[in-house]
Each structure stands twice: as structure tokens, then as C-alpha cells.
Amino acid sequence: MLLIPCPHCGERPEIEFTYGGEAHLVRPADPSTLDDAAWADYLYMRTNTKGVHAERWRHARGCGRFFNALRDTTTDRFLATYRIGEPRPAIAAGGAR
């Protein structure tokens, strides 16, 4: 069970959280302007990163807030967590412990 640093509440156990998939995928402002391929890309294509992955979590059984996290998928280490709307911090793998 991971220990996840909620940007609001601090480190809390994983069972309080739900996973929200890859972060920084912005829903197109007007999806009708996208062709099928571009829409499918938004809907289905993910980076499946090995290494530092920006992903969404929700502290569902805590403060209820969604937030973004940088997690190294090879080590499960959280390098940073940050609020929705904030830019992705510039951190490389192994940069934080």
C-alpha cells in the first residue's frame, strides 16, 4: 500500500485514494472540431511511461480533491504532487526520494 502525499492533507495511505490515469490530458474545448483520429487519440492513447509519469489521483476518502503526481513507475516513488491547474514540476527520475 503506497503512501501518497496529498497536496492538501499530507502523506496518507493509498486506500484513501482513487487513481485517475494520466495527467495533463485536457478535454478539447470544442470536440466537434476534431477529426476522428484526433478524438480517438484524446480518448484512448496514453504514454504508458516507464519512469516518471504524471498522473492524477483523487484523495476520495480524504479531502476529496483531485491532484496530480509525478510517480516513477519503476520504483513507485512519488517525486512530487501538485494541485490541479499547476504546471508539471521539472523533476527527473531519481531526483527526489
Place this chain on the structure above:
Amino acid sequence: MSRWRTATGGRVDRTRTLAFRFDGTRYEGLAGDTLASALLANGVHLVGRSFKYHRPRGILTAGAEEPSALVTVRRDSARVTPDLRATQLELYEGLDALSLNRWPSLERDVGRINDWLSPLFPAGFYYKTFMWPKSAWKSLYEPVIRRAAGLGVAPTEPDPDRYAQCYAHCDVLVVGAGPAGLAAALAAADQGARVLICDEQSEFGGSLLADRHATIDGGPAAAWVAHAVADLAANPRVVCLPRTTAFGYFPHNLIGLAERLTDHLAAPAPHAARERLWQVRARSVVLATGAVERPLVFPGNDRPGVMLAGAGRTYLNRYGVRVGARVVLVTATDAGYEAAIDLHDAGVEIAGIADLRTAASGELPAAARAAGIEVTASATVLGTSGNRRVAGITIAQISSAGSSAARRTLACDAVLMSGGFTPSVHLFSQSRGTLRWSDDHQAFLPDRSAERERSAGACRGVVDLAETIADGLTAGAESAPSRTATARRIVATRPRSSDGGHLGAVPLASGASQKSFVDWQHDVTIKDLAIATREGFRSIEHVKRFTTTGMATDQGKTSNLNALAIVARAIDAPIPRVGLTTFRMPYTPTTFGTFAGPSRGDLFDPVRRTPIHDWAAAAGAVFEDVGMWKRARYFPQPGEDMHAAVARECRAVRSSCGLFDASTLGKIEVVGPGAAEFLERLYVNSWANLGVGRCRYGILCREDGFITDDGVVARLAADRFHVTTTTGGAPRVLAMMEDYRQTEWPDLEVWLTSTTEAWAVIAVQGPNARDVLRGCVEGIDLEASAFPHMSVAAARICGVEGMVMRVSFTGELGYELNVPADYGLEIWKAVHAAGAAHGGITCYGTETMHVLRAEKGYIIVGQDTDGTVTPVDAGLSWAVGRKKPDFVGRRSLQRQSMQAPDRKQLVGLRARDGRTLLDEGAQVADRPNQQPPMQLIGHVTSSYESAVLGSPIALAMVAGGRARIGQTLYVPMPGGDVEVDVVSPVFYDPKGERINA
């Protein structure tokens, strides 16, 4: 006292004799014994048959690494635990243990024939031999293999014991309470840290409990241990857990501990928990897990009476048991000499020491020679003899040319062996720390930690006692969150004995006629490993799976490194290149009860009941599970089965009035200036034009365009909506709403609150519903003109402020009363009484609700839809807001394939014979009597007897279904194809006159 028990010494209580049984025979041991030490004290070495060859097996070790001495312990018919290690079982009065893998008895085992036939059973035998003919597998091979193999038998009765669980937190978790662990715990506690220290044994002290030679802080090791344990126990910030195995190391320093609470007791308190799972989150972890002595791989090394030197020493020094009267030592370390000296001092005759090393020099060999013990250097073992216990061992000296010389057979009744020490890196490796091969130690040692963890003592190759304790002190102090106290100093001295060692088979073993065992538990020999390499396997991961070496419940604690070395030598590769298999949790087998804890029976899952539940139960309702909810399915009257009850309930709703508990419906209050716009963007429907006091049926799609939920949405105010969801969908819909609210549309000022449980919902449905409610509802004119279908208003309901929605999932005139949950029961009763006064009211359940809605062609999300159904497919295109520029799922619905005319569409089906009830899930075909592979064009999603229509009805998803209305299709059923007419899914009151009454 038996001849095997020493007169004095050890940690057993000689004043307390305990009777126990092994395979039905009564023996006596002492308090403080393990089953293994007590058996040895009775001269019993044969304790089991091996897994594959059914060879007689004895006790190899004195600890958790035991591969061989496995027993079943039986307390009563339900309390039967197989595969326990006799070396860890604490003796209690009346202990009843049984050996494994023998039939009909341990002494005369029929499976022994496998050993004589062993040329037929080499590694890979199972994979190759039983391949053909295929039909023989189920009928012949598998039953025979299953009877012959396996470790123990599981009990058939439910486990009657309680199991506890808890979460715990600490600054420093110390795993292992040997010298390094105790030192670490003391040092961390000195710095004020919250410490938790656990050890799998019944008492703390580890190797020190069997040590005669160590001096710590000027006194015997045992005295220091007692002092240290007392110190820790007295500290309120320290938790000491003996009998507690750290079985798993999970991410971010979560460690799983299994604490055994009652297995050591003769008569546990009646309801005491048997075991407790600890989930410990530690700021830092100190692993002080020690090292495991390695067997030597020589011909005949599995004979009962052949055991590890350290085990022989432990049985003597800790339990006061001599493992033999005439003992031979085979060793590649000085630890063998230490055992020889201890046994010699206890009056055991040492028939000789065979040292594999070329030079047997140093403090301990000198002491052994001084004691008159004969030492053979450059030795090897050619074989052993003895039937159920070793009776002799043939040793030889290896000449400089590599051949054997001076071959000699020594009579003996026990052989002790020491091949060196393998650091226990299991937990470290589970934590994803990396290992490195150390040529100096001839072992894999912890390299880089992945967690806030450090290893201390023997588990990282530190062998000297003083260094081990110093290592523990440093690890403990440096793991503490703050370091202010001055560091503790502990002075320890002890002869250095565990350097050296030997990996793999002894010289000349491969040419011997007797088997040389590597893995005692899975019966893997050097020959099996040789076959694996001849077959071309190079990676230990492959060799492991081919030979099953290290794959037994002991996870190869005593065998892995020898197997590696043998493979490395066979393929002429360095050990690190052959690799190391993955260490997995649990470290030792852990009961299912420990993992389940209290989550069984009524506590397995929450059982959610509505405020009206008890009334329904008293009225005889039959309940069904919907998610975690219990919902009344139907209310049978005496003599009625479900069919009869549902038919009666259906008729009552259609003809007079029915009462239904809809409290489980999900409810979400959507509030804020942005509420209407929020729903506009989310649901397929239009909301802006929904007036206050009005309701609308809403459909929620995922972004892929498929229906995920539906429900009625009521506008309570300009900025307030009451959204209902399906019973099972409530948490999912709320989570989806929060996702869009927080992450996609933070511009909207809107908030969501679950009110599912705030309201009890009482549905009153049927032509008499208005009459029934007239006396119950204040503040609303219920007439159709004033309060038409799809209206909502606040009202006083039986004296309580609530909300009335005029909605219907039955197709009849209907209302849903929303009342504060605590009042739900009394208001239900009041409405029920009012119904009785107005021509009768009938309680109905979910089964009737399903029939009634199907008669109207209303879908149930998750039954008629399956995650691939669009609103158009479901015949709900009327609900989709055509003019909306966007909503969740709209772009996907625009794709051409989503509008293809041959998509599966919702239709009604009626059997032509007017009688056949179609199976839900049955397929639909457009041609009869097809042979496989059949062409299928749809499936039945709902199917019921309709009491009102007098025949069965069904809903189905059929390719291009709406264009097929009027056609005949075929539903293959077990009795043959059923001819069906494709009809509109609205079977009853297609014009909707009743609902608007």
C-alpha cells in the same frame, strides 16, 4: 529423562513435563521445547516422507528455514493446520501432530516405490510424461499425482478461530531480535524513537539463545538478552512482538507482520484471536534478519539424523537435547567445530570431523584437536548408510590429483554439517533493494536500498558478534528521527566461527550412486539440476521452473545458493550471471485467516439496509443483494412462490396501488450558480429549459458515447438540482461528476453532495395513488392539472417536511415521496395504512418493479445496456439535446460507425407460441436451425412473465432491430430454436395515458 536429554542446561523448564502425540504415539517433552526438540529428545529423527520420492526424512534445521520436518497439527476436527514446521512449533500439553506424505504409515510408506523408480522421475518428468494421451490427464494422471503429491491436507470444516488485524505506525521497525536487532531497538529507543521490534521466535535473542561462547557487557549472552528485553519492555514507546513473523515488505515501508497469539497454548481462552495481522507503516526499517546455515550437498545427505551443525548446537544449548550419541561433523566453516566442541563438552562422542577445506587451522580447529577429536582436512563425503536414521558415513580425503583416498566409513547416529551461512535478504529483496554478489562472503548481500531501510548484522554479511552489535547500534540510532542522546556502547566478545563455506556439491558427489539433495522439500538433486542444464536452461529462473528447486513453501531458504552454484559450475558461468530468483512474500507460509481477519461472515462486507428494511422483513419480504444493499425482491403471501407473488404485485400496481421502497436510489444534490450549465455539459439532455419544479429523465454517457447511468433529475431551484442515479451507480456517478467539476470545468461554481442516505424514498404507484396520498401530503394540489407527470415540489408529508416527485418507473400514475431518512419507517407505515383505507395497497419488490418497467420498455442500465450501448441504440434519441454544442460523449456519438443502421438496437420480443419464457442472455439468430458456427445478431437482455399481458415478454438488443419490427427471429434455447416476433419494446400503454392520469 531420556538419554538424549542433558541433565542440566538449556532454556527448557525441567519442572514442567508436557505430554504430546506424534502420529498417535505418546511422548513427553518439556516446557520451552519445540516439537522438533521434543521429538529429538525422544530419539525420534524420522518425522516425514519426502514430497516426490517419499524418502524418509528427518529434521534438518532448528528454525523457520526448515524444509523437511513438516507436520499437521490437529486440535479438533476443524482446527487442523497442515505444513507447519516442527522446528517452530512450541510444545504444549496435548499437542497432536501428524507427519505428511505417508500412506499408510510413516514407517511403511507405499510411495517409497517412487524412490526405487526414481530413474523414471527426473526433473521435467511431469512436463513430458503426462502429455499424452490428452484424455488420460483428467481421469488418470491428475488424480494419481494429486494423491501422491501435495503437502498435507486442508481441513474441510470452516475455520472456527477468530483472527485480528490492526494498523500500526512507528519511527523504527526492527525485524529480528537477535544481537543486531536488539542493539538497533535499544539504540533507536535511546533516541526517543517510537520503536516496534518483532521476532518470529517465542523469545527474543536469536542466535544468542544457543550461545555458550559469547560474552556481552562482561556477562553471558543470555543475561544481556534478558536485560535488553526488560529495557525495551519497560519503555512505553517500544512495542515488542515475539512470535511475530515479518512476512512481507510492501511499498513505502509498509510491513506485514503475522503475530501468533494462541498456537503455543494448550488451552487458549475460548474466543481469543488466534493470529493478528499487523500492517505497520514505519518511518524507517532496520532489517536484522540474520543468516541461514547452508547444508552441504553430498550423497545420502537427506537421511534422518543428518542436520545442520548450528541446529545440533541449538538443540543442545537451547533445548538441552543431544541429537546423537556418536556424531560426525562435515564442515566447510569453523562453525562445525564449534558444534563439535559443544557436543563433546556435553558428553557426545564425536566420531570425527571432515573438513572440506585444505587447511583446518585456527582457534576452533585447534580446540577440537586439543579435545581429542580427529579432523580430516581436504575431505569429502562419498555416501551415508542407515535405514530410517543415519548409521554411518563414508568420508574420504581428496588427493592432490582430485581422486579419493583414505576412504573410511564412520559409524554414527547423527551427522552435522555446515556449508557456511546465507544472509537472509528476503525482506530486503522484497523491498526492491538491489543485491550484489560478494566474492568475499560467497553470498548475495544488500546493495542499494529502495526504501528508508537499512540492514544490520548477519543479513548483510557481518559475522563477528562485536561488529554485529555495533552494526545494530548504528542502524538503530541512525534510523531514529532525531539523535540527541549519546550513543550506547556494548562490549561483546566471541570466537569468530562463520567465515568460509562451500557452495554446491561436495567433490565427487556427481559420480556417487546415492542421491545428493539440494532442495529437501521438493526433492531436487544435483542430477536434476544437471538435466536442466543439459536441456539448455541457463537462467536460474528457468532452471527453477524446470526442476521446481526453491519453489516449495520454504522458498529454498536452505537450497537456493547451492542450486545456483551447481548450475553456475555446470555451465561454467559466474554465479551472478546465472542470476537469483525473486524473493516473494510471504517469508514463511501465512494463514488465510490472518489475511481475512474479521472480514468474514456478517463482517465480510457492509450490509446496507434501508430505513424500511425491518418492516419489510417482518412482512415476509424476500431480499436480494444489489451492490451492498439488501432490497426487498417480493413479498410472498402464504403459499406463494416468486412467480405467484410477482404476478399478484404486478396486477395490484396496474389495477389499484402499490408501495415500493426506492430508498437505495442514488441521489446527488448539485448546487451553485453553475449547476444548470454543469449538467448541460455532462448529461446528454438539455437542462437550461427545465423549469423549477419540473423533472426530466437524464442519460449520462461516458466520453466514449456509451450509456453509463440514468435517472430522473429534478430542478428544485434555479441553482439547485436533485439528481438521481441507479442504485449501484451512485458512487461511480458522483466520482465522475467530481472529476469533471474539479479537473475539466473548474470555471463552474457548482458543488456536489451525496444525499442518497439523507432521504427515504417511498414510491406510491398505481391508478389509486392520488387517492391514497391525498390524506398524507400537505401543501401540494395533487390533481393532474396542478401537479402533472414529472413535477416536483416541497411538501409536508405525514407531518414532516419533505419532497414529492411525480415520477413513475411503472407506467402508472405515480409519486415518489422523499422524506428525511429517520422518518422513513413511520411514514411508510402511515402511507400503508392510508392505502388500506382507500381500497388496498400492495407492497411490491424489485422483481415486480423489473417486470412493470419492462412492460413499458424502460431500460435498466447494466442489464439492458452493457457499456456498448448508445442512447440511440437504446431508443432514447428523443432525450438527446440536439442543439447542444457539446456534452460528455457527444463527439463519440458523431462518429459514423456509432450511427450505423446495423448497430444493436433495443426491441421487444414475444415468443410466437405465447408461452415460452426466453432465457436472459440467450442469443438471437435470423435463421433457424443453424449449426455452429452460428450467425448471431443479438441477445436477450430482459425476460419476464407478464401477468397483465398474459404472456412472457422480453427485451433484446438486436442488430438493426428497429427495422426488423414485424419480422420473425429465432432464439436458440436448450430445447431448440424459439420463434419470436420482433415488436416495439413498449408492450403496455404505448400512448402513455395511464402515466399522465
Place this chain on the structure above:
Amino acid sequence: MPEAPARHVPSLPSADWMSPLPPATRLAFQGGLAARAAAARVFPLPDAQAVCQARCDGDRAGLWLGPDECLLLAPATTGAAALLEALRSAIGTAAHSLVDVSHRQVGLEIRGPQAERILNGACPLDLSLEQFPVGRCTRTVLAKAEIVLWRTQAQHFRVEIWRSFAAYAAALLQEIARDYVV
């Protein structure tokens, strides 16, 4: 027209260390800083930055549940309608959401020297006084149920739980307590 009928809260067991709390008025408040500040004039509400803290004034308490979310607790004698009215007039036009959830959940008090250990039988948080001091509150889990946990005194916790989960939670805590209290 009938008078208000009897009110039935879920029936829950009591013990030396556990009591169901009487019915209470509960409001779910959500909103931005302006609404929160305005509401705090008429009801004790923790600041948005007072993470996981409760603010009390007599028998009324505001519990921080999230950066824009509070649970308001008051005795049942303070009717929800009156409280809503007072808050709405204090908040005025600032955007917010107030929802009456009085009947959605029930309160359980867990108390005594074993309270921490009993709760830790199913709650994964560090409940030691140094990590979870008096006044701390949070939404969390109790085995398979979601709860709001509030430490009201060193040895007193208040558990708020949705009504249909309350029987499960109480039974689970009783099962856990068997190993800690006689």
C-alpha cells in the same frame, strides 16, 4: 393532518467504550473563501488552511473536510431550517452550497484508554496523540466503510458514518474490541 411521527435512528450497540450519539443537525457546506468567511460569522468554521481541524463553539462545530468543504454539526434542537436560514443570510450572494445531511449519517462516540487501538483495528491512520491531536478531524476509512473521524478529547473520538454503514462499523468495532476490552 398528522403530527410529525416518531424518528428512528439506526439501532446501534453501546458499550463502555462506544455509544451512538443522539440525532444531530448536520449541514454539508461547500464554497469559496468569501462564502466561508461570511458563514464563519454565524457558525464556527475552520479556516480553509486549517487542514483537518475542527473549530468548536459550545455544542456547535465546523469540521474541515477539504479546502472548500466543511461539515457543520449542531444539536438537533437547532433545526436545520433555522441554521440554513442564518447561514444563507450571512453568506448572501457569495457562491456556495449548503445541503441538509442531518439524516444521512449517524454519530458514534468511541472513548476510553483503548479507543485508539480499537479504531486502529480498521482505520489506517496514525492515531497517536502526537500525530492525531485533539481537534483533528478527517474523512478516512474504517475497513470497508467511509467515515469522518474527529478526536474531541485525548481519549474520545467522534465517528460520523452514513446510516446504512453504521451497523457494520459498530459490529466491526465490537469485534475488534474483543481483543482489547474485557
